[in-house]
Amino acid sequence: METRDEDPVEEAPPGWVLRTPTRWREVWVLPLLALGVAALMIVAGSASADVLARVPWVTAAVVMSAGAVALAVAGWRAYRDQTRGASWDLHRTAVLAGVASGAVVMVASLVAGGAIGVATGALGGLPTIMWSARSITRFDRTAVSVACTVVAVVSLVLVVVGLTVDVVPHGRATVWAGVAPLVAVITAVFAFVQFRALARTPSD
Numbered sequence: 190m191e192t193r194d195e196d197p198v199e200e201a202p203p204g205w206v207l208r209t210p211t212r213w214r215e216v217w218v219l220p221l222l223a224l225g226v227a228a229l230m231i232v233a234g235s236a237s238a239d240v241l242a243r244v245p246w247v248t249a250a251v252v253m254s255a256g257a258v259a260l261a262v263a264g265w266r267a268y269r270d271q272t273r274g275a276s277w278d279l280h281r282t283a284v285l286a287g288v289a290s291g292a293v294v295m296v297a298s299l300v301a302g303g304a305i306g307v308a309t310g311a312l313g314g315l316p317t318i319m320w321s322a323r324s325i326t327r328f329d330r331t332a333v334s335v336a337c338t339v340v341a342v343v344s345l346v347l348v349v350v351g352l353t354v355d356v357v358p359h360g361r362a363t364v365w366a367g368v369a370p371l372v373a374v375i376t377a378v379f380a381f382v383q384f385r386a387l388a389r390t391p392s393d
Contacts, residue, residue, distance in 0.1 A: 203326075205276060205277065205279075205280035205326070206273060206276050208276075208279075208280070209267050209268070209271065209275075209276040209279065210264055210267060210268040210279075211268070211271075212268075213268060215264075215268070216261065216264040216265050216267075216268050217261065217264075219257075219260055219264075219283070220257040220258070220260045220261035220264070221257075223253050223254070223256060223257035223260065223286070223290065224253075224254060224257045226253060226290075227249075227250040227251075227253040227254045227257065228250070230246045230247070230249050230250040230253070230297075231246070231247060231250045233246055234246030234247045234250070235247075237301075239301075241300065241301070241302075241361070242300075242301035242302065245296065245297035245298075245300040245301050246297050246301060248293065248297065249290075249293040249294055249296075249297040252289055252290065252293045253286075253290045253293070253294075256285070256286030256287075256289060256290055257286070259282050259285075259286060260279075260282055260283055260286050262282075263275075263278050263279040263282035263283070264279055266278065266279070267279040280326075280328075281328055284328060284329055284332050285332060288332045288333055288336040289336065291336065292336040292337075292339060292340050295340050295372065295376075296340060296343050299343075299344060299347055299364065299365065299368065299369055299372060300347065301361075302358070302360055302361030302362075302363075302364045302365070325390065326390070327387060327390045327391070327392060330383045330384075330386055330387045330390055331387060333379075333380075333383050334380045334383040334384045334387065335380075337376040337377070337379050337380035337383070338376070338377070338380045340372065340373075340376045341372075341373045341374075341376040341377040341380060344369040344370070344372045344373035344376065345369075345373050347365040347369040348365060348366060348369045348370050348373065350365060351363075351364075351365025351366035351369065352365075352366050
């Protein structure tokens with residue numbers, strides 16, 4: 190009786206390949222969403238009479254707008270070329286834009302001394318993205334680890350300023366001394382976990 194070797198099972202492509210746009214409208218969904226959020230930040234910042242609250246929100250809007258433009262360019266190239274290299278460039282751009290936007294929103298909401306819900310939502314966004322991803326690359330872990338480290342350091346600086354500088358308004362000082370420590374601890378722990386996992390993650 191003849192035996193026949195089983196056909197080899199092809200390995201499924203990584204998630205960043207499967208997320209390559211195959212229709213032109215898929216290119217613009219995330220960039221337009223990011224631009225919409227950036228516009229809301231500008232409106233919120235402009236409506237505030239507090240300069241210290243206005244500056245961080247406008248800065249966050251600029252960062253998010255730049256990310257949206259970069260994401261649109263990379264997305265269009267990936268849609269046009271349909272190559273693995275273009276898909277990888279799109280993935281890296283999306284990771285950088287998402288991580289930078291999340292970090293800057295957390296910092297902006299803390300510096301402004303308000304919008305604690307936004308800070309909490311953004312804080313939960315990075316872990317959610319990492320835990321729900323189909324495949325996580327070394328690039329992903331590195332970007333998230335660095336971003337969380339930056340947020341943790343900025344939060345610690347705000348804690349020190351809130352506790353030591355008397356000219357800071359009471360409401361903002363309360364947020365800096367009360368909420369910033371929690372943000373610093375959570376982001377520092379998450380950065381540590383990702384740095385540890387980075388050592389076990391295969392090369393991209």
